[in-house]
Amino acid sequence: MFGFMLFLHFSGLFVWLGALLAIVVVLSAGKRQQGSSELRTLGMRLIKIFQGLGHSGAVAVLASGVVMIVSMDLGKNKPLWLEVMEKGGGTLILLALVVLGIMGSRLTKKLAEGGQAGNSHASRYITIVSAFIILIAGVMLAVSIKI
Numbered sequence: 001m002f003g004f005m006l007f008l009h010f011s012g013l014f015v016w017l018g019a020l021l022a023i024v025v026v027l028s029a030g031k032r033q034q035g036s037s038e039l040r041t042l043g044m045r046l047i048k049i050f051q052g053l054g055h056s057g058a059v060a061v062l063a064s065g066v067v068m069i070v071s072m073d074l075g076k077n078k079p080l081w082l083e084v085m086e087k088g089g090g091t092l093i094l095l096a097l098v099v100l101g102i103m104g105s106r107l108t109k110k111l112a113e114g115g116q117a118g119n120s121h122a123s124r125y126i127t128i129v130s131a132f133i134i135l136i137a138g139v140m141l142a143v144s145i146k147i
Contacts, residue, residue, distance in 0.1 A: 023051075
């Protein structure tokens with residue numbers, strides 16, 4: 001059971017990070033060619049698709065992580081790296097789900113309206129997604145070196 005949860009944990013992490021990276025790459029490339037209604041429509045669709053994938057991956061990471069930590073039954077004797085993964089990673093996942101969900105829906109509305117507002121919202125969204133990617137990498141680093 002633990003092996004399957006670990007597989008689900010890593011698979012969810014890869015899907016989550018891949019979706020976040022895809023959003024950054026696609027929106028950054030699309031920002032350079034602004035003004036096209038087809039491009040705005042494509043951007044809205046891609047945000048919805050990648051958010052669906054990313055949120056699914058994040059939920060898989062959270063659920064499998066909770067199951068693995070509970071099955072370890074360490075009580076209060078957890079090492080620091082496990083505390084970072086449990087509290088830092090869990091908080092990061094929940095924060096990312098809420099913030100990126102709200103910002104993504106706002107961005108799709110602004111893109112549907114057209115104009116310059118969608119471009120500034122896209123820049124802000126790219127920045128926030130990039131920050132989450134860096135934070136996820138930080139948690140992964142802390143866990144992998146087992147501080």
